Amino acid sequence: MNHPRIVRTVCFITVSYVIVLSIWLGWLIEHTPEGTIPYQIGGLLAAYGSALGLGMMWADRPSRSERKLARHGIEGWATIRRAQPLRRTVDNGQLTQLDLALTVPGSESYTGTVVYEVAREFREHFVPGETISIRVDPRNRDRILIYP
Structure with missing residues (x-):
C-alpha cells in the first residue's frame, strides 16, 4: 500500500472540499430555494465521500x-x-x-x-x-x- 500517495490524495480532496464548501456557504446558499439546504448538505457530503473513496482507490494503484x-x-x-x-x-x-x-x-x-x-x-x-x-x-x- 502506497501510504504517502494516499495521504497526499486525501489532503488534496479535503482541501478541495473545503474550498467548495466555503464557496457554497459564502455565495450559493443565499440563492438556493427554501427548504433544500439539508438535501444540498447531504449531496455535498456524499460527493466528498465518493471523491475520497475513488481517490484512495486511484492512489493505491501501482505507479506508472x-x-x-x-x-x-x-x-x-x-x-x-x-x-x-x-x-x-x-x-x-x-x-x-x-x-x-x-x-x-x-x-x-x-x-x-x-x-x-x-x-x-x-x-x-x-x-x-x-x-x-x-x-x-x-x-x-x-x-x-x-x-x-
Missing part, C-alpha cells in the same frame, strides 16, 4: 513506472537465499529484506538485495529456498518487480 515494468520487463525468477524480517507494516504486512539469486534468460545470473513488503497471505512463499517470479527492466537490471 511499475505498470510499464510489468508490461515490458523481461520475465525471470529469483531464488530467495535469505529472508530477514525488519518490521511489521500498518496493513499487517511484514517489511522483509530479501537476498536473492536473480536469473534472467539471456544474461548471466546475479545476486541482489531488496526490501519488500510481504503480505500476510504470501509469507509462506518468501522463505529461503523458494523461487519467485520477477520482471526485470531490460535497460537497468537493478530495477525489478516481484510477483508473489
